[in-house]
Structures are given as C-alpha cells and as structure tokens.
Amino acid sequence: MKKFLASSLSFMLFSVFLSSCRQSKSFDTFNSMNTYMTVQVFSSNANKGEKACSAVKEEILNLERILSTxxxxxxxxxxxxxxxxxxxxxxxxxxxxxxxxxxxxxxxxxxxxxxxxxxxxxxxxxxxxxxxxxxxxxxxxxxxxxxxxxxxxxxxxxxxxxxxAEEGMQIDFGAIAKGYAADMAVKVLAEHGIKSALLDLGGNIQALGKKPDGSLWTVGVKCPWDTEKVACALKIESKAVVTSGGYERFFTGEDGKTYIHIFDPRSGRPAESDLDSVTIVCPKGIYADALSTSLFVMGRNAALDFWKSLGDFDFILITKEREILYSKGLSSYIKLIFPFEKVTLVED
The missing domain is CATH 1.10.3980.10 (ApbE-like superfamily)
Structure with a gap:
C-alpha cells in the first residue's frame, strides 16, 4: 500500500512538472514609436498568452498616442x-x-x-x-x-x-519613451499572470523572469563597427538591456564630419564622444534608457566616475579605440565575441 501511495505521489508530481514545462508561446510584432517591436510571451495556455500580448500592444500604442511629438x-x-x-x-x-x-x-x-x-x-x-x-x-x-x-x-x-513651459520650449521623451513603455508592458504582463516574457522594443530589451525551462535569457549587444555582428552576449533575468550609440542614426555634413543623433546639451551639437556605444543593464527600462544616453555624452572616464558614485546599474562601454569595459556585476553573465584590442573589468 505504501509503495502504491509513493508511486501515485511520484506520478502526480511528475505530471505537475510536465504541465509546468508545457508553456505555450505567444508572439506579436507591431510598429510603434517609430520603430519595430516584438513581444514573446510564455504561458500555461495560448489564449492567456495572446490576451497578454494584445494588452501589451494596446498599452504601448496608447502611450504613443500620449507621448508622440x-x-x-x-x-x-x-x-x-x-x-x-x-x-x-x-x-x-x-x-x-x-x-x-x-x-x-x-x-x-x-x-x-x-x-x-x-x-x-x-x-x-x-x-x-x-x-x-x-x-x-x-x-x-x-x-x-x-x-x-x-x-x-x-x-x-x-x-x-x-x-x-516657457514660450518656445518644447519637450521630447524619445530618449526614455521606449524604456518607460517596456516597464509598463512588464506591469501589464504581470497583471495577466505572465512570469516569462522577452520584449524587444526597437532594440530596447526587457526580460520578465527566466526562460520557460528555468534558464537565463541570452541577448546580444551589437558591434558598433558592424551592426550585423554581435560584440558580446549577456545572460539576464528580469532585466532591461539598453544600448545607445551613434552608429545607426547619423549624417555626414558638407564639412565631411559625421554628426550623430545623440546631442550634447552643453554645446547644442551632436555629441563628440570617445565611446562608440554604451549598454546599461538594470531592472528598469526607463532608467537604462536615460543612463545609456547620458553616459554616452559623458565619455569614458566621466561615465566610470558616474557609475562609481551610484553603483545601482551595470554597464558595457565600447570605445573608439576598440576597448570594452564592463562592470563587475556582469562578470559571470557576459561572453565576449568580438576580438577587442583591450578588455577591462571595472570593479570599483
């Protein structure tokens, strides 16, 4: 009898385990905030996941209707x-x-x-x-x-x-709108009982929980010199990964110089940084969004000083000299792919 009960209990636990592993994947793509967005949701059934995806899409489209310039x-x-x-x-x-x-x-x-x-x-x-x-x-x-x-x-x-606002002043939340949208999307997913999801909002990555199999999500950071290639890969759980760089939106002036879309508020001109890209890793998308832009404008040394003064986020800095620097919190989760000239682990 005891063997029978033990066998029955083992069978029941195994059935629950199998049920928990059978996660249905729901997927949606759409355009919003002048970019292409994808949402991957894993749930116990397809209907639940599809409803969650639809709710995320509606949330982001509604935010665009409020925040668009x-x-x-x-x-x-x-x-x-x-x-x-x-x-x-x-x-x-x-x-x-x-x-x-x-x-x-x-x-x-x-x-x-x-x-x-x-x-x-x-x-x-x-x-x-x-x-x-x-x-x-x-x-x-x-x-x-x-x-x-x-x-x-x-x-x-x-x-x-x-x-x-004073006459003539105008605002633009473009530097943080996608990060904020990602945070709101995670909130919507949680309200729908979703525990595993991955969002790509025009390059802003936001992970909710882990993958359905319990492993960490793997995301890539683009190589600034060849955006078809990956500079490094990161393992993340419930984190935002946001990169800013001047390699995607720029123009060449009549003077032959390259002018990027990231501006330096001190000069009123496109930033001239010794960095090619800045990636921020932290729980909140809006914070990662704001920091990636700010640290890019700061440049290598000031960005490091800023991190040391706060320490509440992780970073990857890629310089024009082909050096990669990353914070100690990423040391167990980063895999370098591009053959950088110099690799620096920043510990304090």
Whole structure:
C-alpha cells in the first residue's frame, strides 16, 4: 500500500512538472514609436498568452498616442504647440516629467528632454539634415533649460496635471519613451499572470523572469563597427538591456564630419564622444534608457566616475579605440565575441 501511495505521489508530481514545462508561446510584432517591436510571451495556455500580448500592444500604442511629438492629438504635441500657459496632460507625462527632473539633476543636465528645438533644427526629426549657424544654436540653447518646465495638479481625474513651459520650449521623451513603455508592458504582463516574457522594443530589451525551462535569457549587444555582428552576449533575468550609440542614426555634413543623433546639451551639437556605444543593464527600462544616453555624452572616464558614485546599474562601454569595459556585476553573465584590442573589468 505504501509503495502504491509513493508511486501515485511520484506520478502526480511528475505530471505537475510536465504541465509546468508545457508553456505555450505567444508572439506579436507591431510598429510603434517609430520603430519595430516584438513581444514573446510564455504561458500555461495560448489564449492567456495572446490576451497578454494584445494588452501589451494596446498599452504601448496608447502611450504613443500620449507621448508622440508628431501626433497632433498627443499631450506632448499640444504642450509643444500650445499658445496657452498650461496644458493638461495624462499620468504618463506626469511620471516622465518627474523622472526626467530627477535624471536632469543626477546627470547635471546631460540628460535633458528639452532639446527638441535643437534636434529639429539639425534635421533629425525630418531627415533634412543641416549644420546650423552657431548664432542659431546659441539662440535655441536658451530654450533648453529643463528646470523651467513645471507641473501643477489639475482638477481632472483623467489628466491629473497641468504642464507649464516657457514660450518656445518644447519637450521630447524619445530618449526614455521606449524604456518607460517596456516597464509598463512588464506591469501589464504581470497583471495577466505572465512570469516569462522577452520584449524587444526597437532594440530596447526587457526580460520578465527566466526562460520557460528555468534558464537565463541570452541577448546580444551589437558591434558598433558592424551592426550585423554581435560584440558580446549577456545572460539576464528580469532585466532591461539598453544600448545607445551613434552608429545607426547619423549624417555626414558638407564639412565631411559625421554628426550623430545623440546631442550634447552643453554645446547644442551632436555629441563628440570617445565611446562608440554604451549598454546599461538594470531592472528598469526607463532608467537604462536615460543612463545609456547620458553616459554616452559623458565619455569614458566621466561615465566610470558616474557609475562609481551610484553603483545601482551595470554597464558595457565600447570605445573608439576598440576597448570594452564592463562592470563587475556582469562578470559571470557576459561572453565576449568580438576580438577587442583591450578588455577591462571595472570593479570599483
């Protein structure tokens, strides 16, 4: 009898184990925020996964309708084009402005969502590229003090804040919108009972949990000199992996110089960094997004100093001299693929 009970119990446990391993994969692709996005979800049944994928897609598309600089009905567009002193805005704008204010202070202004007038002047919004006169750059720099953008509570439950911006100032959340969208997507997936998922939002990677078999996700970091190849691979669990680099969006001016889409708020010009790419690894997509841009503008040495002062994220820096530097937290999870000239593990 005891043997029978033991056998029955073993069979039941084995059946539960098999059931837990039989994860259905749901997959969706769509365009949003001017990029291509993919969502992979693993769940106990296909219907559950498909509902979760649809909910993620709707969440991101809704965020685009609020945060876009070009959709005329969006909050951001109205803020940027309003003749009024204040513009009502939804909660995502409130959260992004609050977060941006914190990062603006932490980075001493190197993270700045108020650079839109300059970005537009250089032609990065229309792909009609040009090198503005220095006098024009200086004029527009006067409109990029993010500290002059403020909020007050409104009486609207749907649009809880009024945003105030000085005349001529414009905002653009492009540097953090995808990271924020990834965080909101993870929240939606959790609400649908999903414990295993991988999102690629235009190159912003966000992992939820582990793979269905219990192993870590493997993601690649592009080689800046050949984006068809991988510089290194990372093993991650419930982390965001976000890379910034000037190798995907740039133009060559009449002076023969290359101008990239990442701007230095101090000069009002495309950043001239000794880094070719910066990858940030941390739990929150919005934080990784903001840091990858900021550290790129800082350059190698300042980026290392910044990390040492905080230490709440991991990084991979790839320099123009073909050196790769990575933080100690990644030492057990990184595999180098490109033959770098120099490899540096940063421990403190």
């Amino acid at each position: 070009t959709i005329e009905e969006s909050d951001v567009y109205k803020i940027n084009h309003s003749s009024l002193k204040a513009t009502l805005a939804h909660k995502p704008v409130q959260e992004l402005l609050d977060f941006s204010s914190i990062m603006y202070g932490k980075t001493q202004g190197l993270f700045n969502p108020a650079l839109y007038p300059l970005i537009r002047e250089w032609g990065f919004t229309s792909e009609e590229y040009k090198i503005p006169e220095q006098k024009r750059i200086d004029q527009l720099l006067l409109l990029t003090d993010f500290s002059k953008i403020s909020m007050l509570p409104s009486e609207s439950a749907e649009m809880p804040v009024s945003v105030f």
